[in-house]
Amino acid sequence: MHFSVLVFPGTNCDHDCHFVLSKVFNQKVHYVWHQEKSLGVTDCVVVPGGFSYGDYLRSGAIARFSPIMDAVQNFAERGGLVLGICNGFQILLEAGLLPGAMLRNQGLRFICKDVFLRTENNQTLFTRSLSQGQILTIPIAHMDGNYFAEPDALEEMKSNSQVVFRYCDRDGSLSAEANPNGSIDSIAGIINKRGNVFSLMPHPERCCESSLGSTDGRFIFESIIQDF
Amino acid sequence: MKVKVQVTLKKSVLDPQGEVIRKGLHSLGFDEVEQVRMGKYFELDVRTERRQDLEIRISQMCEKLLSNPVIEDYALFFPEEEG
Numbered sequence: 001m002h003f004s005v006l007v008f009p010g011t012n013c014d015h016d017c018h019f020v021l022s023k024v025f026n027q028k029v030h031y032v033w034h035q036e037k038s039l040g041v042t043d044c045v046v047v048p049g050g051f052s053y054g055d056y057l058r059s060g061a062i063a064r065f066s067p068i069m070d071a072v073q074n075f076a077e078r079g080g081l082v083l084g085i086c087n088g089f090q091i092l093l094e095a096g097l098l099p100g101a102m103l104r105n106q107g108l109r110f111i112c113k114d115v116f117l118r119t120e121n122n123q124t125l126f127t128r129s130l131s132q133g134q135i136l137t138i139p140i141a142h143m144d145g146n147y148f149a150e151p152d153a154l155e156e157m158k159s160n161s162q163v164v165f166r167y168c169d170r171d172g173s174l175s176a177e178a179n180p181n182g183s184i185d186s187i188a189g190i191i192n193k194r195g196n197v198f199s200l201m202p203h204p205e206r207c208c209e210s211s212l213g214s215t216d217g218r219f220i221f222e223s224i225i226q227d228f
Numbered sequence: 229m230k231v232k233v234q235v236t237l238k239k240s241v242l243d244p245q246g247e248v249i250r251k252g253l254h255s256l257g258f259d260e261v262e263q264v265r266m267g268k269y270f271e272l273d274v275r276t277e278r279r280q281d282l283e284i285r286i287s288q289m290c291e292k293l294l295s296n297p298v299i300e301d302y303a304l305f306f307p308e309e310e311g
Contacts, residue, residue: 058296061293061296094296100298103241103242103299104244106242108245146244149298150240182244
């Protein structure tokens with residue numbers, strides 16, 4: 001499988017994504033600089049984390065106008081797989097490829113720690129190696145991860161099973177304490193209606209080897225690669 | 229022509245920064261402050277011949293880039309036209 005990892009000025013998780021996909025999963029991976037107009041040969045675009053354009057104006061607001069984003073839009077419209085992680089999630093929201101927006105964390109602090117996630121939809125191309133309700137331990141590292149959508153938009157997402165991951169406690173229960181950033185409805189990851197554009201705030205690429213404390217991130221990449 | 233653009237979170241969106249500022253003001257003794265909403269402010273210097281087009285163009289800028297319509301509202305001010 002061919003993966004494209006986008007690189008914007010200020011992206012800093014591109015090498016982690018490249019390493020995991022090429023070295024842990026033995027897939028073909030290439031970087032795509034944001035000034036490019038073509039993705040090259042690709043089956044899945046990864047929009048990695050970081051601080052594209054220094055988070056100027058709003059996280060992801062400037063990156064969405066980079067030349068490469070037209071190619072990403074076209075790729076997504078043709079049904080291509082797009083995975084957004086952290087700042088990648090913010091960029092895809094700003095680009096309108098996913099519904100909603102990110103606000104500053106409720107506690108106004110940058111949060112970098114492991115969180116528990118509950119699998120809310122394992123019927124996606126990004127989560128099919130998980131069981132429904134499975135609890136994962138994956139780290140977050142963000143300042144603007146407080147997901148927001150208007151009530152109508154949220155209802156529509158829920159009725160289409162577009163909420164893929166929620167923040168939970170060790171036992172899988174939802175609570176304000178287990179919600180690190182104040183996200184509406186404890187939302188940590190969502191997918192578009194068509195099922196080909198998925199994003200999450202936690203960093204699965206940071207936990208794919210046991211030496212890093214958790215291998216739960218593997219489930220996401222295994223789901224994408226499985227049967228391809 | 230100079231245009232001032234003010235971007236604030238929608239009323240339906242919680243503003244955690246504004247809330248912290250309100251508490252800060254209270255701790256300084258400004259108990260009369262009931263609400264604080266924090267926002268962004270832009271000053272644009274725009275080349276324009278037609279005044280009516282200007283407002284449309286600036287609104288487009290706000291909707292495409294200066295604000296995120298999902299969470300923010302914007303307001304335009306034209307200081308050169310104020311008395």
